[in-house]
Structures are given as structure tokens and as C-alpha cells.
Amino acid sequence: MIRRLSERDHDKCLELLRPKSAENLFILGDLEAFGYEQEFQKVWGDFDENGRLRAVLLKYKRNFIPYAASGNFDAEGFASIISEDGDFGLLSGLKSVTSRVYPYISRRLVKERELHYAKLTGDTAMLKDDYREVKRAGLQDIGRIGELYRQIPEFVDVGTEKDRETNMKKGVSRTYYIERNGKMVSIASTAAENSLSAMVVGVATLDGYKRQGLASKCIGKLCLDVLAEGKELCLFYDNPEAGRIYQRIGFKEIDRWMIYLY
Structure with a gap:
């Protein structure tokens, strides 16, 4: 019923x-x-x-x-x-x-998309790294976050600064980053945080700083902090390279996430 x-x-x-x-x-x-x-x-x-x-x-x-x-x-x-x-x-x-x-x-179905869906629970065994250079962003960093994303084509349309500020204030989003010479070069965020879980989103690194493990460090520090609050983490991906990063950190695929547009 x-x-x-x-x-x-x-x-x-x-x-x-x-x-x-x-x-x-x-x-x-x-x-x-x-x-x-x-x-x-x-x-x-x-x-x-x-x-x-x-x-x-x-x-x-x-x-x-x-x-x-x-x-x-x-x-x-x-x-x-x-x-x-x-x-x-x-x-x-x-x-x-x-x-x-x-x-x-x-x-009538217009478009269908299938994404990998993975989660990380309380096991932190694979999160052993030096996270001292990873910083948590505050409201004063909202503009810098937007500046980084605008330099990466696939992230140009990812939210507005007003949205980021609102979500950070409400506690449904947080951001971690690494900087070089005072400039943000790698970043990872959460979205849709609730009392039990959070989603990892917006993982990005500027050209010239890739393949140095910076994104992995941002994600790792984010995951440690969120797991310490007793929450589970999840994420979507369709990029095999991104998938390998997440698997090294300890994410395990649980299903596929389907999106049907009508």
C-alpha cells in the first residue's frame, strides 16, 4: 500500500x-x-x-x-x-x-546517464598521509574558490559564490584546499551534508600541479574530518582516472547512480 x-x-x-x-x-x-x-x-x-x-x-x-x-x-x-x-x-x-x-x-525519455557510485565508511587505514599543507576554507575564501574553478573548463558552471556562501553557513558544504605561493591549486568539497552522510564533490587541480597527489591529500583530509563526525561519505564519478584516486583512498563501489531526464 x-x-x-x-x-x-x-x-x-x-x-x-x-x-x-x-x-x-x-x-x-x-x-x-x-x-x-x-x-x-x-x-x-x-x-x-x-x-x-x-x-x-x-x-x-x-x-x-x-x-x-x-x-x-x-x-x-x-x-x-x-x-x-x-x-x-x-x-x-x-x-x-x-x-x-x-x-x-x-x-518519453529524453536522456539517460549512468554514474559510478562509491562510498567510504569508518575505515581510515588507507588515509595515512601528511595533511599538514591541507587547509579548510572559510567564508573569507569563497572568492578564491570561485577563481580556481573558473580556470578549469568542466567546473566553470559549478555554482555561484552566493550559493557557496549560503551552503557553507548552513553547514551542508565544506571545502579543503592546498595552495602554492598564496594561490589555491587543488581543492575538494562536500555537498548535501546531513547528520549521517556527505557527498564529495568539486575535486579539481589546476594544470601544472596535477599528478603530484594534491587532490588525494585534499580528499583524504576531508574524509578524515567527516568520518570523525560519525558520517559516511559517498561520491559519483565517470572518469576512470578519478575512480583510481578514490579507490586508493578506500572508496568502494556500491551501485550505479542513474539519471533519467524526461
């Missing part, structure tokens, strides 16, 4: 989502930030015959994200909710879950 969820269902939601906090980064983050009663956010739950919550479907603006602990859930029912929504534009989530929902969606 599928029904809309409310604040009264929050404990049941956490019971389902918490064991896989990295996999459910976006759902957990949106629930913590916005709850169940916002105009732009809705949550549905699928209950088994014993009344136990077995799957959730989150709508944030135009994006739907389903999650189920196993393959036994009403995927067709979730697809019906998605297809009938006049503001639907995106389906995203773990491939193991979205692959069951996607075939039942009646809208």
Missing part, C-alpha cells in the same frame, strides 16, 4: 534509510532540511501487508528519487505517481531501485 508520508512517519523513514545513509544522502538531506509538508517536496511510502515501511519515494521540485531496501516493493505504483505528476522532469537514484521503476513510467 502506498500513501503520502508526514512528520508522524519520520521515525519509520529513518529506520528504513539510516542503515544505508550514504546511498540515501539526498533523501536524508532533503528530509532534514525541508521535512514532509513543503509545497516543493513530497514523500510517499510503500508499506507491506504487515504495515512495515519497505520503500520511499521523494519528490524534490521536479526530481523523483525512489529507495527500497530490497526488490520487493510496488515499483509500478511509484511509477504511476511519477507519470501522473504534471511537474515531473527527472528520475534519479540507485540503479538497483530505479531499474525497477523506470520501465513502468509512461513519459
